[in-house]
Amino acid sequence: MVPHPRDPVPDPSEARDLLLNGETKAGAWLRPIVYLGRNPISLTGAVLTTSSAFTIVTFWVFEIVLGGGASRYPYGGILFYLILPGIFVVGLLLMPAGALWRRYRLLKRGELPHFYPRADFRHPMVRRAAGLIGFATIANVLIFTTASYQGVQYMDSVSFCGTTCHTVMQPEYSAYLNSPHSRVACVECHIGPGASWFVRSKLSGTEQVFAVLFDTYPRPIPSPVTSLRPARETCEQCHWPQRFGGNILLVKNHYDSDEANTSESTVLLMKVGGVDARGPAGIHGHHLAAGVQIHYIAIDAQRQVIPWVSYTDASGKTTIFRSNAIKATQQQLDQGQHRLMDCMDCHNRPTHTFQLPADGLDQAIQQHYISTDLPYIKREALAALQASYPSRQVARERIAQALENFYKTQYPQIASGKSAELAQAIQTVEGIYSRNVFPEMHVTWGTYPDDLGHTNWPGCFRCHDGSHVAAGGESIPNDCSTCHDILAMSEHNPKVLTEIGMQ
Template sequence: MTIFRQKVRNFLFPPHGSSRWMYIIPYAILSALIVSLFVSGAYVWDYTNSPTFCGTSCHTMPPEYAAYQISPHARIACVECHIGREFIGNQIFRKAGDMRHVVATLFETYEYPIRIKNMRPAPEICEKCHSPEKFSDDSLRIDTHYGNDMSAYNIYLILKTGGGSKREGLGRGIHWHIENTIYYYPTDEEAQTIPYVKVIRDDGSAIEYVDVEAGFDPVSIDESQLRQMDCITCHNRITHRVYTPEESLDSAFTLGKIAKDIPDIQQKGVEVLRGKYASQEDGMNAIGELDAYYKNNFPNYYSSDSEQVKQAIEVLKKIYTDSVFIEQKVDWDSHPTNVGHINSPGCFRCHDGKHLNMANEAIRLECNLCHSIPVVAGPDDFLTNIEISRGPEPETHLNPNWISLHNQAVGPSCSNCHSTDDPGGTSDTSFCSNSACHGTVFTFAGFDAPALREIIKSQLPPPEPVTEIPTLTGDPTYDNYIGALFTVKCTGCHEGETAPKGVDLSSYSAAMKGDENGAVIISGDADNSLLIQIQSVAHFRNFTSEELDIVKQWINLGAPK
């Protein structure tokens, strides 16, 4: 041992008189070792940060990796979200903190399905790429679905993404939630039940909303348990979303991966994908049995198009292996996604119509709050008209509870702005028979919550008087014709303090008073009356040519009462 130490000492510290190389070689070797250590360490660091390592090294991660690969973030490394883009020193400390996952794996102290509990704050991850202040545009969305007869239909809507900064006159739309400070109180691990919401106004004051069905007392809130709304509050599964069988099949049909002319393929596809199986292998076998099903039940089709059937089976197997992980207890129902409001509460966790403030005003639940009214178009519809509301609204529509009231407040004035055939139906023959609205079961909305219905009962507008435009005999006056015409055609908007530009046509005195700039009806001078000028061009509700001529006659006669 002593001899070995002496040799090492002589190697590192050559005796006096040794050649120059004897002095250089030890340091060259040490430098090479250090460089090798750093280089190999860099490669190890890079590999352990790679999606392949994160997704395949641990048997708990296949569901997350499969969803990741088809997500919008498929080119983003896992660590960019789960550790964050940071100085490498901070990243090392954060990664060291995740050693608890290794310990949980070694000792099997985890539970399926895996749920993340310690995500980095959105400003440290999402907003490194997606700056909310820079998002200020709306976008067109087209969803393609297939009926039982495999006829395609599309749902068109404008998604009001909004965003931008309030100082630039923006800060609206869906991303209003990020530009403003909002706190919420969830009562479950997945934050699917939120009985309390607090919005901080610009002046620092707060307005509180409580779910009237929850029996929740805001006084009991532990302020430390409040969460501030950020990107992940809604986009919780943006990288790891598992699509429902119906969604996956719609996509496969649209992309031509599965032939639409295969008999019963939609029903059978959903049936085998949603089946409950003891193992992954049993699920794959059940899908494979579709080959025998088509061979026995549709022999003519199978004899000529067996390859299409086999291709469909392979696509269904791919959907199944990407969506169902029996060991990890993961499928489309295991992790709710908070974007949307059909398959899980999502937006309706707060915007369900039954979160009210002290004035019994709801967090608004309007179809056109975050998107336009959806429009359904079938194969025979060559033109799709998407309505974007931009004009004045009747006073009833300004009530934050309007969506929960509107089906009980249908009246003649609705037709001033909307087509009203088959109201409440699903025929898509009018604005009021929209199948995307009335043909969908909104499980998580609170329209019919008993406590809500009792509270808003007093807010129902009185029944509209049925007013008909009379047949004119003799010269027109306000009382014998003009007043009734204004009531039917104008006062849905032009009535009371909220009348656009102050033009109130609900009474003779108000009509003759005019607007904030003066008279809109100039007695004896129809051509220069603003009322006639506006009604002579396209308006929200125009008089017929006959009605307009009578109004002109009335004004030129001196606008008698």
């Protein structure tokens, strides 16, 4: 065994010698850096850092001159905001790592000099080298902080979240673009303010990157999202349900499957409420006012089956409601999902609003993208949308064929006389399909239930079905006027709309 070599001990005479020769403190400090830095690892690090720094800075100049644009190209963003800064940091780390490694090797071989050869500061080259190292260090700190700030901003951008992993996020991204929140960034709802959720999201994000790389992600992405941040911490950054919202008039237009595509409207006065001088009022107030707490147990993964509900009102009184329609065992209740009700239990599709085929068509007809001058267009388009197709491409082709054939054979004069309307209708129907059906992600009509309402899914009636009864016999109210006044129900040109000047 060779005796373990000791670290060099500074020699006082050497120190005096330094000063005698006019070497500054900085010069002394520079000695080990210059000596140990001469190794392939550190040099590679220096090359990586310098070249990536150069590219990054050039890119910034372009961004400033051209007014931003890289983030418009998803992979450009990844390259400039994540990969290049990554290389830059790896280079930075390699430099000291190489020096330490060289020191370790020399130490092991007993070749570490007692005194690092001096860097003679009177020599202009050494002075320049020192200046360069100092300048590079300051520049690197600046580049590093700017790049990490930009990297975080980029990872929080809609284009990164929505389009980078194209196939995976395509359903959510498409539905998002077609929603009231299409100008709200993904991270406003999925991360929200504060550091702890930021860190959590980056950790789970890393997991997701691996899931995409190794193709182990679930199809469809399951909902509800069990790790979603409690909605009140995110939604309430912008909306405040305790604020009294009064009543909202909702007009729901539907179109029949007859030749004329007859319109019918339902007019509802939604009692949104909130909190007023007398306390909780309406829909928002009764579930969300200060002090009110509704807990429930769902016994299925999608939270559609709710046999047990507990209600604590604003005065602190708690009532337990049990469903006499759903027979759940104690074991099912114990193992079910226990949840405190929040925005998500009604607005579970605030932005990923997938449509059902009939609703998509009704909306398009109402907005005149599909003309009611095309006989039976509602019926035919609905049939075309509901058929099953192997891929989105085939779907588009067959939807077009089906509608063209129908009018060519049944209404030849329409096919030729209203060909522009027909073409626009076909394009719109294809669009409805493309926004809602994603075979690669196993997302099809109705994959994601919408809990706001009760016509297509149980929604409010998961609890308000009249079968949830308390020990005293009272039930969660389900009278039709509990939540809305029905001003018109499936009427053609309802009188109420004429009266208030809406028709």
